[in-house]
Amino acid sequence: xxxxxxxxxxxxxxxxxxxxxxxxxxxxxxxxxxxxxxxxxxxxxxxxxxxxxxxxxxxxxxxxxxxxxxxxxxxxxxxxxxxxxxxxxxxxxxxxxxxxxxxxxxxxxxxxxxxxxxxxxxxxxxxxxxxxxxxxxxxxxxxxxxxxxxxxxxxxxxxxxxxxxxxxxxxxxxxxxxxxxxxxxxxxxxxxxxxxxxxxxxxxxxxxxxxxxxxxxxxxxxxxxxxxxxxxxxxxxxxxxxxxxxxxxxxxxxxxxxxxxxxxxxxxxxxxxxxxxxxxxxxxxxxxxxxxxxxxxxxxxxxxxxxxxxxxxxxxxxxxxxxxxxxxxxxxxxxxxxxxxxxxxxxxxxxxxxxxxxxxxxxxxxxxxxxxxxxxxxxxxxxxxxxxxxxxxxxxxxxxxxxxxxxxxxxxxxxxxxxxxxxxxxxxxxxxxxxxxxxxxxxxxxxxxxxxxxxxxxxxxxxxxxxxxxxxxxxxxxxxxxxxxxxxxxxxxxxxxxxxxxxxxxxxxxxxxxxxxxxxxxxxxxxxxxxxxxxxxxxxxxxxxxxxxxxxxxxxxxxxxxxxxxxxxxxxxxxxxxxxxxxxxxxxxxxxxxxxxxxxxxxxxxxxxxxxxxxxxxxxxxxxxxxxxxxxxxxxxxxxxxxxxxxxxxxxxxxxxxxxxxxxxxxxxxxxxxxxxxxxxxxxxxxxxxxxxxxxxxxxxxxxxxxxxxxxxxxxxxxxxxxxxxxxxxxxxxxxxxxxxxxxxxxxxxxxxxxxxxxxxxxxxxxxxxxxxxxxxxxxxxxxxxxxxxxxxxxxxxxxxxxxxxxxxxxxxxxxxxxxxxxxxxxxxxxxxxxxxxxxxxxxxxxxx
Numbered sequence: 141x142x143x144x145x146x147x148x149x150x151x152x153x154x155x156x157x158x159x160x161x162x163x164x165x166x167x168x169x170x171x172x173x174x175x176x177x178x179x180x181x182x183x184x185x186x187x188x189x190x191x192x193x194x195x196x197x198x199x200x201x202x203x204x205x206x207x208x209x210x211x212x213x214x215x216x217x218x219x220x221x222x223x224x225x226x227x228x229x230x231x232x233x234x235x236x237x238x239x240x241x242x243x244x245x246x247x248x249x250x251x252x253x254x255x256x257x258x259x260x261x262x263x264x265x266x267x268x269x270x271x272x273x274x275x276x277x278x279x280x281x282x283x284x285x286x287x288x289x290x291x292x293x294x295x296x297x298x299x300x301x302x303x304x305x306x307x308x309x310x311x312x313x314x315x316x317x318x319x320x321x322x323x324x325x326x327x328x329x330x331x332x333x334x335x336x337x338x339x340x341x342x343x344x345x346x347x348x349x350x351x352x353x354x355x356x357x358x359x360x361x362x363x364x365x366x367x368x369x370x371x372x373x374x375x376x377x378x379x380x381x382x383x384x385x386x387x388x389x390x391x392x393x394x395x396x397x398x399x400x401x402x403x404x405x406x407x408x409x410x411x412x413x414x415x416x417x418x419x420x421x422x423x424x425x426x427x428x429x430x431x432x433x434x435x436x437x438x439x440x441x442x443x444x445x446x447x448x449x450x451x452x453x454x455x456x457x458x459x460x461x462x463x464x465x466x467x468x469x470x471x472x473x474x475x476x477x478x479x480x481x482x483x484x485x486x487x488x489x490x491x492x493x494x495x496x497x498x499x500x501x502x503x504x505x506x507x508x509x510x511x512x513x514x515x516x517x518x519x520x521x522x523x524x525x526x527x528x529x530x531x532x533x534x535x536x537x538x539x540x541x542x543x544x545x546x547x548x549x550x551x552x553x554x555x556x557x558x559x560x561x562x563x564x565x566x567x568x569x570x571x572x573x574x575x576x577x578x579x580x581x582x583x584x585x586x587x588x589x590x591x592x593x594x595x596x597x598x599x600x601x602x603x604x605x606x607x608x609x610x611x612x613x614x615x616x617x618x619x620x621x622x623x624x625x626x627x628x629x630x631x632x633x634x635x636x637x638x639x640x641x642x643x644x645x646x647x648x649x650x651x652x653x654x655x656x657x658x659x660x661x662x663x664x665x666x667x668x669x670x671x672x673x674x675x676x677x678x679x680x681x682x683x684x685x686x687x688x689x690x691x692x693x694x695x696x697x698x699x700x701x702x703x704x705x706x707x708x709x710x711x712x713x714x715x716x717x718x719x720x721x722x723x724x725x726x727x728x729x730x731x732x733x734x735x736x737x738x739x740x741x742x743x744x745x746x747x748x749x750x751x752x753x754x755x756x757x758x759x760x761x762x763x764x765x766x767x768x769x770x771x772x773x774x775x776x777x778x779x780x781x782x783x784x785x786x787x788x789x790x791x792x793x794x795x796x797x798x799x800x801x802x803x804x805x806x807x808x809x810x811x812x813x814x815x816x817x818x819x820x821x822x823x824x825x826x827x828x829x830x831x832x833x834x835x836x837x838x839x840x841x842x843x844x845x846x847x848x849x850x851x852x853x854x855x856x857x858x859x860x861x862x863x864x865x866x867x868x869x870x871x872x873x874x875x876x877x878x879x880x881x882x883x884x885x886x887x888x889x890x891x892x893x894x895x896x897x898x899x900x901x902x903x904x905x906x907x908x909x910x911x912x913x914x915x916x917x918x919x920x921x922x923x924x925x926x927x928x929x930x931x932x933x934x935x936x937x938x939x940x941x942x943x944x945x946x947x948x949x950x951x952x953x954x955x956x957x958x959x960x961x962x963x964x965x966x967x968x969x970x971x972x973x974x975x976x977x978x979x980x981x982x983x984x985x986x987x988x989x
Contacts, residue, residue: 142396142398142402142403142404142405143404143405143441144393144396144405144407144438144439144440144441145404145405145406145407145440145441145442145443145448146392146406146407146409146431146435146440146441146442146443147211147212147366147406147407147408147409147442147443147444147445147448148210148211148212148409148411148427148430148431149211149212149213149214149315149368149408149409149410149411149445150189150211150212150213150214150411150412150413150415150416151213151214151292151410151411151412151413152185152186152213152214152215152216152219152413152414153214153215153216153219153254153258153294153412153413154177154178154181154216154218154219154222155218155258155582155584155595155598156218156257156579156582156598157176157177157178157598159601159650159652160576160579160601160602160604160605160650161605161650161651161652161653162652162676162677162678162679162777163677163678163707164677164678164779165178165222166777166778166779167778167779167782168594178219178222178226179226180418181414181418182223182226182227182230184417184418184421185413185414185416185417185418185423185424186223186227186230186234186417187227187229187230187919188416188417188422188424188919189206189207189208189413189416189417189424189427190206190207190208190229190230190233190234190237191204191206191233191919191922191923191926192204192205192206192207192424192425192427192428193425193428193922194425194428194429194432194433195425195966196966198966200964200965200966201922201926201964201965201966202966203432203926204922204923204926205428205432206233206236206237206240207237207416207424207427207428207431208233208234208237208238208241208250208251209237209240209241209244209250210241210250210431210432210442211250211427211431211444212250212252212315212444212445213250213251213252213413214251214252214253214254214291214292215234215251215254215413216254216257216258217254217256217257217275217276217279217280218256218257220234220279220283221279221540224283234251235283235284237250238250238251238284241444242286245443245444245446245447246447246450246451247447248289248444248445248446248447248450249284249286249289249444249446250444250446251280251284251288252280252288252289252290252291252292252445253276253277253279253280253288253290253291253292254276254280254291254292254294255272255273255276255291255292255293255294256271256272256273256275256276256279256536256578257272257578257579257581257582258294258295258582258583258584259272259294259578259581259582259583260294260295260297260470260477260480260581260583260586261293261294261297261298261302261305262297262298262299262301262302262463262467262468262477263297263467263477263480263481263503263581264581265510266301267529268510268578268581269301269302269305270305270529270533271529271532271533271578272578273291273305273306273309274309274533274536275533275536275539275578276291277291277309278536278537278540279536279540282540282541287310288311289311289312289313289445289446290311290312290313290314290315290445290446291306291309291311291314292315293314293316294583295470295471295472295473295479295480295583296315296316296317296320296470296471296472297468297469297470297477297480297583298314298316298320298460298468298469298470299460299462299463299466299467299468299469300460300462300466302468303348303350303363303460304350304361306363307350307361307362307363311363312363312364312446312449313345313363313364313365313366313445313446313449314348314363314364314365314366315365315366315367315368315408315410315445316365316366316367316368316460316471317338317367317368317370317469317470317471318335318338318339318340318342318367318368318369318370319337319338319370319469319471320367320460320461320469320470320471321335321336321338321340321346321365321367321458321459321460321461322334322335322336322458322459322460322461322462323335323336323458323459324340324346324456324457324458324459325456325457326455326456326457327347327454327455327456327457332459335458336461338370340367340458341397342366342367342368342369342370342395342407342408343395343396343397343405343406343407344403344404344405344406344452344454344455344456345364345365345366345406345448345449345452345453345454346364346365346367346454346456346457346458347362347363347364347365347454347456347457347458348362348363348364348365348457348458348459348460349361349362349457350362364449364453364454365458366406366408366445367408368408368409368410369395369407369408369409371391371395372391372392372395372407372409373409373410373411375388375391376388376409376411376415376420377411377412377415377419380420381426382415382416382420382422382423382426382427383420383426384426385426385429385430385433385434386434388426388430388434389430389434389435389437389438389440392407392409392430392438392440393438393440395407404448404451404452406443406448406452407440408445463476463477464476464477464478467481472486472587473486474486479499479586479587480499480503480583480586480587481499481500481503481586482496482499482500483495483496483497483499483500484496487588487589488587488588488589489588489589490589490590490632491632494589494590494632495630495632496586496589497629497630498590498591498629498630498631498638498639499586499629501625501626501628501629501630501639502585502586502591502596502600502626502629502639503586504625504628505603505622505625505626505628505629505639506580506581506599506603508621508622508625509577509580509603509606509607509618509621509622509625510577512618512621513573513574513577513606513607513610513618516610516613516614516616517570517573517574520566520570520613520614521567521570523556523557523563524555524556524559524563524566524567524570525554525555525556525567525570526554526555526556527554528570528574530554531550531554531567531571532571532574534550534553534554535550535571535574535575537549537550538550538571539575542678542706542707547568547709551564551567554567555567564709565708565709565710566613568707568708568709569609569612569613569708569710570609570613572609572707572708573606573609573610573613574606576602576603576605576606576609577602577603577606579599579602580599580600580602580603580606581599582595582598582599582602584596584598584599585598585599585600589632590631590632590633591629591630591631591632591636591639591642592631592633592636592642592646596642597642597646597647600626600639600642600643600646600647601647601650603622604619604643604647604648604650604651605651607619607622608651609708623640623643624640625639626638626639626640626642626643627639627640652777654679654703654705654710654712654714655714655731655769655771655775656771656775656776656777657676657679657681657703657777658681658701658703658714658716658731659716659729659731659771659772659775659776660676660775660776660777660780660781661674661676661681661701662697662699662701662716662718662729662731663718663727663729663772663773663776663780663784664776664780664783664784665686665697665699665718666697666718666720666727667784667787667788668787670683676777676780677777678705678706678707679703679704679705679706680703680704680706681701681702681703681704682701682702682704683699683700683701684700684701684702684713685698685699685700685740685741685744686698686699686700687699687744687748688748689748689751690751691751691752691755692722693721693722693723693755694719694720694721694722694751694755694758695719695720695721695722696717696718696719696747696748696751696758697717697718697720698715698716698717698718698744698747698748699715699716699718700713700714700715700734700740700744701713701714701715701716712733712734713733713734714731714732714733714734715731715732715734715738715740715743715744715766716729716730716731716732716766717729717730717747717762717766719758719759719762725788726772726773727772727773728759728762728770728771728772729770729771729772729775730762730763730766730767730769730770730771731766731767731771732766732767743765743766746765747761747762747765747766773785797831797832797835799828800827800828800831800832801828801832801835803825803828804825804828804829804831804832804833805832807825807828808829810825811825811829811866812865812866815865815866815867821866821867826868829866829868830863830868830869830870830871831871833859833862833863833868833870834870834871834872836859837856837859837860837870837872837875837912838874838875840855840856840859841853841856841875841878841879842878844856845878845882848897848900848901848904849904850904850907850908853908853911856908856912857911857912860911860912860913872912872913872914872915875912875914876909876914876915876916876917879905879908879909879914879916880916880917880920880921882901882905883902883905883906883909883916883921884920884921884924885898886898886899886901886902886905887902887921887924887925887928888924890902890928890932890956891924891927891928891931891932894928894932894933894936894952895952896948896951896952896955899952899955899956899959900955902959903955903958903959906959906962918963918964921963922963922964922965925959925960925963925965926965928956928960929960929965929970932956933953933956933957933960933970934970936949936952936953936956937953937970937973937974940953940973940974940977941973941976941977944977944980950974950977950978953970953974954974957970957971957974
């Protein structure tokens with residue numbers, strides 16, 4: 141029988157979303173209720189794939205599997221760095237899955253590398269291609285602790301120059317679209333057969349040979365290629381194939397050739413990883429069913445590319461399409477690489493009359509900026525670096541782990557001579573300028589329909605950051621020329637008109653300087669008890685002085701703050717004066733760089749002493765003595781601004797809440813009467829009632845937070861019953877989060893020490909949540925319970941079987957099974973063993989102590 145192999149490849153990637161100045165992702169309202177799109181997609185896709193549910197016929201959880209142990213996958217380096225910080229459990233399970241796949245698949249790990257920030261490789265210049273590969277491979281080595289066998293090319297964009305570079309960097313194989321192949325023949329020789337229309341046999345690998353200009357094969361220089369199955373891959377991405385794993389398996393079975401000589405065959409499916417849970421809800425479950433149940437029943441041998449290639453090297457060779465002007469081809473553009481270079485017709489959403497004429501001018505603007513800043517780097521780096529391109533490639537070691545030791549090691553290896561403090565700062569700034577120039581070529585900037593889209597704005601932000609660094613280093617203007625070029629990129633929206641307006645309206649407001657950092661710190665200190673030393677994103681602030689004075693109407697606060705960038709290592713000291721007037725909701729802040737010409741202490745003392753006499757002309761005084769530009773809430777970092785606004789509103793909201801409470805108490809009898817009469821409660825009465833009862837529920841739950849007996853929650857249940865009788869749906873968001881956290885802590889406690897107390901507490905909290913009709917996020921608790929079932933309950937049941945007379949152990953096992961059953965687990969094997977013990981002991985009740 142023909143050996144039938146199956147490999148599913150997931151390309152897991154998100155564009156870098158960080159503000160280039162803060163290195164943090166700001167809140168994205170379109171991703172609500174999550175903080176940003178990385179956060180949302182992680183909750184819908186990445187984490188669920190590390191804890192994929194396999195349900196039984198009763199729709200209860202039979203087991204939880206880590207899909208990454210069974211598939212081939214790549215993660216974008218910029219996404220993995222985010223996961224490492226914000227989803228560490230998921231991050232560790234992804235790395236662990238690769239380690240297990242090495243053992244599972246004959247020494248070949250399932251993770252493959254990716255070009256660093258998803259730039260379209262054939263459209264990069266040669267040195268940028270090298271950096272993209274070098275950084276991507278270094279990131280892979282740092283995280284997966286092994287060498288990569290392959291690299292995922294962004295959008296599978298490839299040409300001969302990229303193929304040669306992959307060979308130079310030791311890559312063994314590649315995954316491409318069947319529509320990128322041009323012709324094939326036996327490696328032993330013979331006539332070429334054309335496969336330009338995607339008819340290549342995707343069940344076997346092919347070999348690409350590097351050739352001299354005359355066509356002669358260069359010995360030892362080749363790369364093997366797996367062409368994915370086009371129809372199956374489209375089925376996963378666009379035809380909801382993941383909704384029915386049996387149908388998916390049937391489609392896989394039909395993809396194997398059943399004629400001709402018997403030979404091993406591989407069905408390769410390559411897709412966007414976000415299909416498995418984000419684009420297709422519960423798509424990770426369809427994948428888990430296919431790989432863990434259906435594949436075994438159909439005798440598909442699940443493998444990865446590295447193992448298959450080791451077992452079955454290619455017998456055929458292939459040549460690839462050259463694309464327009466030899467620039468190459470990709471999987472997501474029918475016009476070569478037009479989607480990232482010109483108005484080729486490939487587009488995203490938006491009105492049909494919108495065009496992408498902006499693509500070519502945008503790329504031209506970035507290319508010209510790149511060339512100008514590379515020339516500047518060559519000039520400025522001559523006394524600093526032995527070879528700035530080699531230094532740039534090595535700079536990934538600093539990007540991966542920003543510590544003073546890493547910077548020292550980097551400079552020690554790359555500097556031409558011992559550097560002065562000024563030269564050291566210039567060296568890091570040059571490398572940061574180059575890093576942002578890499579990021580500005582992220583492919584998503586061209587993928588969609590409109591130049592004002594968030595992905596395109598993001599790449600322009602990286603260009604703006606590179607310009608800011610270049611102008612600070614050289615004291616020369618670069619922004620003007622860049623804006624002239626952007627003006628040639630037309631927007632489809634009248635409010636923007638062109639790329640220059642996009643820059644002015646959407647990019648420039650995001651630019652951050654040390655002054656913005658100090659302004660954010662100062663305004664937060666007005667509302668929060670800020671520590672003397674504080675970290676705001678990648679900026680470290682040290683307060684060196686603070687003073688204040690106030691009149692009946694005005695409060696003035698001054699401060700002296702030392703600021704250091706954790707990215708460039710640049711540092712300065714600033715004085716600030718902050719004004720809060722009692723009659724206004726806004727704040728006014730002035731920030732001044734401390735120099736030999738401006739003494740903070742003298743200006744502090746003068747301001748605080750003169751406050752009563754200059755109060756009416758305070759703004760003019762501050763502009764004259766503390767800096768001309770008035771800052772405030774709008775100049776704060778976005779997330780910190782929202783935090784401050786919430787605190788500013790709190791007093792007023794408390795007043796409104798108190799008014800609501802009085803309204804409810806004064807009209808509670810009327811509300812009950814209306815309800816009993818079947819009349820609709822007016823909104824003017826519903827809102828105060830709902831708010832007041834919701835607030836009372838939260839207050840009561842906070843009061844009994846440490847309770848371990850359900851009787852303590854009696855008042856909470858009464859509040860919920862009152863709301864139900866009045867037909868009101870309470871705001872239970874906080875209550876749900878509160879009990880969720882307590883249940884997760886119970887699981888943590890059980891993981892540390894499997895004892896009855898946290899288990900009994902969890903059962904009580906489950907009852908509370910049911911009676912209050914709270915919506916818990918079951919997935920997180922299920923993940924914890926599944927680990928406890930394997931690591932704690934199974935050994936405990938063995939102990940119960942060995943010593944059935946130990947009633948305490950039996951009760952603990954029984955209670956935990958009750959807890960697990962509530963959260964949807966199928967527990968028949970565990971229950972059967974406990975019931976056998978109970979049956980045995982019931983035959984002679986005296987056995988129970």
